[in-house]
Amino acid sequence: MLFIAAALLTASMHSLGVVEATAVPTSTDARVAASAPMRHAPPEIAPGPAVDALAAASGQAWLDVLAAAPPTVLRAADSDARVTATAMDDPPSSTLVTAWWAALTPASRTVLTDDAPVVVGNLDGVPFDVRDAANRAVLTSRLADPQASTALTAMLGQVQESLAQEPGDPRKYLVTLDTRGSGRCAISVGDIGTAGHVSVVVPGIFFTVNGQMADFTATAGDVYREQATLAPVAAPADGAGVAVLAWMGYRTPGISDFMSLDLAHLGADRLVRTLDGIRSVRTGHEPRLGVVAHSYGSTTAMIALSSGRVSVDSLTMLGSPGSSVTTADQLAVTPGEVYVGGAHWDPVAGTGFFGTDPGLAAFGAARLDLLATDDPDGRGDVFRQPFGHNDYLKPGTASLHDVALIAVGRGDLVRGEHREGDGPDGGVVQATPDMYLVRPQDLQPRD
Incomplete structure (x- = not known):
């Protein structure tokens, strides 16, 4: 019934x-993330050993590596499907994240928000006003991307309309x-x-x-x-x-x-x-x-x-x-x-x-x-x-x-x-x- x-x-x-019609998703979110247009990581920045180390880490170690990464590594990491999947699918506990964020200097928080907005915007335990700023930056950037697919543009358009x-x-x-x-x-x-x-x-x-x-x-x-x-x-x-x-x-x-x-x-x-x-x-x-x-x-x-x-x-x-x-x-x-x-x-x-x-x-x-x-x-x-x-x-x-x-x-x-x-x-x-x-x-x- x-x-x-x-x-x-x-x-x-x-x-x-x-x-409305949407694109048929692939079998794993990570595979789609790898091909989706990202705000950062221009072609000349290739994921190197530092990004590999971040991708291999978990829990508190992942947070510590993230906090120590320079802007160039953060920008590459924010476009790496392995790193963003950790933030979205298997993150450190929100208790760890909250304590980690509170211990960062204001300058470090700004660098993370500016250079790794996909990670910061989707990390439970980060203050909500910070996540809002990071996610809005990603939304604006991807809406302006001429290479974005029709399905992605439609999705982002719904989000933009929702925020009016x-x-x-x-x-x-x-x-x-x-x-x-x-x-x-x-x-x-x-x-x-x-x-x-x-x-x-x-x-x-x-x-x-x-x-x-x-x-x-x-x-x-x-x-x-x-x-x-x-x-x-x-x-x-x-x-x-x-x-x-x-x-x-x-x-x-x-x-x-x-x-x-x-x-x-x-x-x-x-x-x-x-x-x-x-x-x-x-x-x-x-x-x-x-x-x-x-x-x-x-x-x-x-x-x-x-x-x-x-x-x-x-x-x-x-x-x-x-x-x-x-x-x-x-x-x-x-x-x-x-x-x-x-x-x-x-x-x-x-x-x-x-x-x-x-x-x-x-x-x-x-x-x-x-x-x-x-x-x-x-x-x-x-x-x-x-x-x-x-x-x-x-x-x-x-x-x-x-x-x-x-x-x-x-x-x-x-x-x-x-x-x-x-x-x-x-x-x-x-x-x-x-x-x-x-x-x-x-x-x-x-x-």
Whole structure:
């Protein structure tokens, strides 16, 4: 049944132009990185013994060699697929990186940021304003490269559009920019380095940097604005304001591989590093840190938070197809702060396709009131209920409001579902193949 829903979903997205054509990635990101145009390393600079030594190092030794390298070596290293792969795929722990960066002189930090922006911009544990500056420099340089491929230019164009600022908008930070293969990107709306409440939004299947980054960042902006309106009732936090990270930090599945958990496991590793990086940079004044995960992203988030490697203050799952996690107690989340919601006519929520459905009562999550349609208690609700698989974070929905309340530490104000009983399906509406599985309007680009 999930296959039917996915097939209809991807067909609708292509017919509406939501998914744009992207280049087919090679089998490894590193191979693509080796051929992609880079900002630095002109032809006359060939990777020499110093770059080879950096490429062979790992952990603290890698950081030490990086800090000692002169600008010419840094420029060559920043174009070496082996070195950039270490920064993006197998970096030193964010705790090591944070301590290393703090010990550098201001002059050394400037040299690293200017001459190795790909490395610095994607290294968890480096301050977010520094990563933003480095990644923006790479974005500008590659957009100006006349030899850039059409696919790369389209991807970078989406990132550039995502960073556009309107008067009065919160500042945006380009936290991750990986142009290998189909790309990875993360953009923060608001300052993760100072905000008291930080949310990381994890997408599900069919999301690509080339196709949806601008829309996904706009969604993060909607979450930000909803949270900001709750400032008068927000729980105390160590920091001022809110920040929402549009985290397209892993390659999400397409129609050919959405039934596999391989990308969820890879994404979980990257999500762990991202969350740990936020905590490391904020050591001593950590924010309230929450994850908002949609669809396949919830499976990815549960794998990450059951790994024992990182913890968060809240987890909100929307339209989840489940995971191997059987109870909320297995997740490194503050007790009582795991939430799950399933909307009307969502063909994915409640399926338990990848294991246990977190919407089941036995799972132990707090279930959001997303199924009521006619205000049965006569309370005059001002928020509409979400409908379909892609409606959860749209302005005006009860689900967006609940997500915002949870993020600012006021999950106590979120209502539970209206239910006459908890059957084996946990009360989630189950779709059948002959139903309207997904409405076309659920998939349209933003107004």
